[in-house]
Amino acid sequence: MLPVITGFIDELRAAGVPVSMVEAIDAMKAVEAIDIGRRAALRETLRATLVKNLRHERAFDTAFDIYFSTLPLPSDSDQSPDTQPGETKDPSGPDGGAGEGGFDEDALFSSLVNALAGMDEEALRRAVREAVENLAGMEPGRPVGGTYYLYRTLRRLDLDQIEAELLEALTGEDDLTEFEERLLREEIEVLIERLREEVQEEIRRRLVADRGREAVAKTLRRPLIEDIDLMHATSNDLAEMEAAIGPLTRKLAAKLARRRKRRTGRLDFRRTVRKSLATGGVPVDPQFRHPRPHRPDVWLLCDISGSMATFSRFTLQFTHAMSTHFSRLRSFAFVDTVDEVTDFFGPGIDFGSAVSRITTEAEVVWLDGHSDYGNSLETFYNRYGSQLTSRTTVIITGDARNNYRPPRDGVLAAVEKAARALVWLNPEPTAYWDTGDSAMSHYARHCTSVHEVRTLRQLEEFVETLTLPSGRASPVGVAK
């Protein structure tokens, strides 16, 4: 067992999940304390000890399915009749007995529907094994992850047809109202999803038997959500990232609010008396409360042009989340000119409608709808520059690809001078900066700091390491 678990931990680390030495030892200790015959128990035990972040669970589940699927564990009700490695070297060979010889697709179909309708786990598993064996057309030795086999099996099974039959089977005698039908359809969706998982697991089980754990794990390794390139993220990825953005903006808010301690607060009576003990009760050294941290003043400037579609969706998500933490956040969007979009993200406005309003109502296109940083920045400064104060942090997000138009970067120097800090986040790899029509270095030299933010992890690092000049000694002092 030990070597399997160490191998499993190595795989988790290879997939990017941080597993410390202490956690690995905890996992070993925990495994000793449980009945490893039950696969579910093993799964939850390893999960609780090794994975400390919800975002890593998908990677964990994939690795777990691979590493502990073909273990010849003592049989148990929740343990599927496992195939021993070696037995299934040839996927079309004899395996389990079901579906040997004459394969009846119709019979399989109806047994699948029945198993799903009655939620009969055992029957479902048997039917899925048969389906994969006959329909997936798996070829031994091919270095694939199984997505194609999954697709092929499900297409042959015809999910729409299954869905229709399930609907019929579960409807019963009476006609359904629309409302009831909706609830029923959702239930069927859950069942179909269950079927999909079952098929996937069966395919992986066979792949592992064919090529071994390490090889399959390697093909199936996906970047963690925090390592996905924001320029190429799918909408699923973006939805998953959304959960992580909230905590991040909160941290950023705390960072931006931090200030040096000053002695301007009210007298802290408790601490003063406490301190006076040293001098026999005479309050020689009065203590003061810390002044309340000032509310950070943040302006976000996002490039929402077409080339930046995915990234800008991400930055808008970020903006949306920020607007709940910064009451004094102002946001601006630009393509070849700039418009303020602060009001589109208010409290209680959902993200989807904010985005659609920005794309339809905000006046961000002036000439031809191709990025023009020069014009946008200049318009920005002319229109809003006078409202910048020494407490304002300006964050610009964009690739600085200017379509070979004049960068007009001088205006950024003025922005930087007026603001507390000017930060640029660029979603392109540093190596691409200044190639082609990128005018990054023109802009970079006027910024307080410039960061490559291609992934969620880099955004996290940016927030983590952010240090800003602690306010250009503003004579006004405490925020209004």
Next chain:
Amino acid sequence: MEFEGPMQVAEALRSANYLADERISQVVYLAGRLNKPVLVEGPAGVGKTELAKAVAAITERELIRLQCYEGLDEAKALYEWNYKKQLLRIQSDVDHDWDTISHDIFSEEFLLTRPLLEAIRSTKPVVLLIDEVDRVEVETEALLLEILSDFQVSIPELGTMVANTQPLVFLTSNNTRELSEALKRRCLFLHIDYPDAEREQLILNARVPDLSEHLAVQVAKVARSIRSLDLKKAPSVSETIDWARTLIALSVEEVDEEVLGDTLHVLLKYQTDIEKAAKELTSSPSGH
């Protein structure tokens, strides 16, 4: 520890009206076996705090609770010297020499225990609940580390106080902020999500005994349906329980569009969410 196995934990929790799934009972069992704190994470209202209470109930331990908030400090979480009393002691006593007094005023008599120290010093085993730990600042988190890994507290004047008995520790977090690696490393991690329809139905039956089986199934399905929408705040388990109670109070026997439309405000707390759910569920054509 008194737990025999995850099955027994699940059963005991059920008798305390808490329906644990495989994951929850496994982690609670491990916490007892390995003497490790459990970090419970999940959306609001899925029963994180309830879990700690239920564990306290089944183990017949006292529950000591530390509610976290921004600005929580050592003096509120760990201990504080009772300076008023110390002051009185010094001023009332002019006969003794300094050594005696200084020895005296830093004794346990002058110590005000706060929840963490109380859990350590308790002679009977306790359940310690550190609620909403994501609300304290990162710096304050460090206060917890010593207690979580070694079950001890160091007080400079008194030395190290080691726990008399092993407390079972639960920390809850709504994940509004990423907790530090150091803290996570010391804990078992348990993510509790909204229950699936089947489990939610069981929870409803356990919590609202008057609810008919049929209605419980419907409530659970509607809750799942609403949670699948993109809402500002999805209904929590406690809100579905409230909703079930409302339905009973209105003596509803069958949930239909009209009933749902009238009572949505019990499940959802934002006007935009209510409008969205009403639009999606009550009048749209079937399917998607």
